[in-house]
Amino acid sequence: MFSGLSRFLKFILPKGLFYRSLIIVATPIIILQLIITVVFFDSIWIKANKGMTRSLVGEIKAFMDIYNYYPDQIKFFSENYKKNFELDIFIKNQKLPKINSERKFSPMDRSLRRELKSVFGNNMYWFNTTRFKEKVIIKIKSKENLIEFNFPKEKIATSSVRIFLLWMILPSIFLIFIAIIFLKNQTRPIVNLARAAERFGKGDYVNEFRASGASEIRKASYEFDRMAKRINRHLNQRSEMLSGISHDLRTPLTRLKLQLALLNQKEISSKMTRDIDEMENMLKNYLEFAKSQTQEESKPININNFFQDLIKNFNNKKIKLKMGPEIILIARKNSLKRCFNNLIQNGISYGENVYVELSKSSSRLIVTIEDDGPGIPSEEYKNVFKPFYRLDKSRSLNTSGVGLGLSIVEDIINSHGGNIQLSKSNYKGLQIKVTLPF
Ligand SMILES: Nc1ncnc2c1ncn2[C@@H]1O[C@H](COP(=O)(O)OP(=O)(O)OP(=O)(O)O)[C@@H](O)[C@H]1O
Numbered sequence: 001m002f003s004g005l006s007r008f009l010k011f012i013l014p015k016g017l018f019y020r021s022l023i024i025v026a027t028p029i030i031i032l033q034l035i036i037t038v039v040f041f042d043s044i045w046i047k048a049n050k051g052m053t054r055s056l057v058g059e060i061k062a063f064m065d066i067y068n069y070y071p072d073q074i075k076f077f078s079e080n081y082k083k084n085f086e087l088d089i090f091i092k093n094q095k096l097p098k099i100n101s102e103r104k105f106s107p108m109d110r111s112l113r114r115e116l117k118s119v120f121g122n123n124m125y126w127f128n129t130t131r132f133k134e135k136v137i138i139k140i141k142s143k144e145n146l147i148e149f150n151f152p153k154e155k156i157a158t159s160s161v162r163i164f165l166l167w168m169i170l171p172s173i174f175l176i177f178i179a180i181i182f183l184k185n186q187t188r189p190i191v192n193l194a195r196a197a198e199r200f201g202k203g204d205y206v207n208e209f210r211a212s213g214a215s216e217i218r219k220a221s222y223e224f225d226r227m228a229k230r231i232n233r234h235l236n237q238r239s240e241m242l243s244g245i246s247h248d249l250r251t252p253l254t255r256l257k258l259q260l261a262l263l264n265q266k267e268i269s270s271k272m273t274r275d276i277d278e279m280e281n282m283l284k285n286y287l288e289f290a291k292s293q294t295q296e297e298s299k300p301i302n303i304n305n306f307f308q309d310l311i312k313n314f315n316n317k318k319i320k321l322k323m324g325p326e327i328i329l330i331a332r333k334n335s336l337k338r339c340f341n342n343l344i345q346n347g348i349s350y351g352e353n354v355y356v357e358l359s360k361s362s363s364r365l366i367v368t369i370e371d372d373g374p375g376i377p378s379e380e381y382k383n384v385f386k387p388f389y390r391l392d393k394s395r396s397l398n399t400s401g402v403g404l405g406l407s408i409v410e411d412i413i414n415s416h417g418g419n420i421q422l423s424k425s426n427y428k429g430l431q432i433k434v435t436l437p438f
């Protein structure tokens with residue numbers, strides 16, 4: 001039962017830290033005010049009203065008795081009542097009107113009705129509290145006439161209710177307003193930290209992250225900054241080392257090639273030259289891989305335009321693009337270019353026709369790339385992402401590749417918070433499904 005309740009609470013409560021803290025602060029204030037209001041309303045206000053109404057009805061009853069027993073004194077008494085009790089009294093030769101303007105839920109009407117009924121009985125009275133803004137009219141039936149009493153409302157209503165409510169609500173609003181300002185200031189650094197961590201997770205370069213807020217958050221921000229810097233340093237070191245090695249190896253390789261050209265045994269030399277060419281190709285790819293690690297700023301990219309340009313550059317009629325809805329993706333353009341270039345290039349190298357389709361789900365861009373080549377056996381799906389892993393040593397479909405393409409692709413997709421999946425295509429070849437959050 002409790003798990004159901006907590007699930008329900010989780011469902012209805014807001015997800016954000018700011019709104020959650022606001023609820024924690026505001027709920028006790030509101031509940032307290034409600035309790036005080038109800039208690040005050042019930043025990044003080046309603047009771048006070050009842051007492052006032054009762055004494056008013058007593059005054060009226062006393063007048064009615066005088067009217068019935070000492071009719072000759074009535075002028076003196078009505079003047080006296082006007083002076084001392086603020087009651088204007090008129091004796092009218094009328095019938096009692098029908099009651100039609102009583103408000104069922106007004107406490108004033110309710111207590112008037114109750115008191116008048118208990119003192120004069122049913123169908124002997126009539127009153128109206130709404131015709132005049134500040135006056136109440138009561139009419140009582142006597143033997144021959146109708147006696148009308150006019151008096152100010154405040155005789156039976158304490159006017160302090162509105163002021164009291166105002167004093168209850170205004171400070172609450174003020175307190176909640178102050179809480180909002182404080183909470184905003186407290187949650188902003190956490191939100192900033194979360195944002196920076198998200199950006200860093202997606203592979204963006206977080207330059208300098210300024211710590212602010214409470215000491216714990218400050219410490220977390222500071223440690224995050226240190227961690228980000230350390231990871232960045234590692235990444236830089238790795239790519240610098242890779243490009244350094246690749247670069248340095250190129251010179252001796254070129255020298256070797258020159259020397260081979262001078263060699264007399266042509267057969268051996270041509271074999272060795274082929275090997276050296278392959279090594280050079282590997283180094284070229286190494287360098288490219290190292291370059292893909294360099295930091296680049298994320299920018300908004302119009303996906304339809306991006307793929308149109310990308311495919312135009314291939315200048316190949318066998319690549320077909322099916323565009324999707326307008327999507328603006330915040331990403332590193334050059335990395336994405338390299339990634340999709342590799343995928344489409346694989347399609348061209350291993351198949352003949354390539355079909356690129358763009359679509360979207362609720363928060364993700366979906367790119368499907370299919371070809372009509374031989375595909376990849378499903379047990380190799382994991383392996384082909386490994387660096388330098390190639391199936392084509394045996395199939396010899398594409399002899400120039402080194403097997404780095406898909407590892408670069410996976411790296412780039414992961415660093416954008418995306419996902420890549422291989423499966424069998426409807427065109428008999430390979431289907432690659434890339435999803436990227438936008
Ligand atoms: N569309 C495809 N159809 C069939 N096999 C594929 C396809 N894409 C990749 N492969 C297989 O996966 C292996 C790894 O691909 P990857 O792109 O990483 O390397 P590569 O294409 O051989 O070399 P390069 O580094 O030049 O891209 C390839 O050798 C190939 O056997």
Ligand SMILES: [Mg+2]
Pocket residue numbers: 342345346401405406
């Ligand atoms: Mg490739």
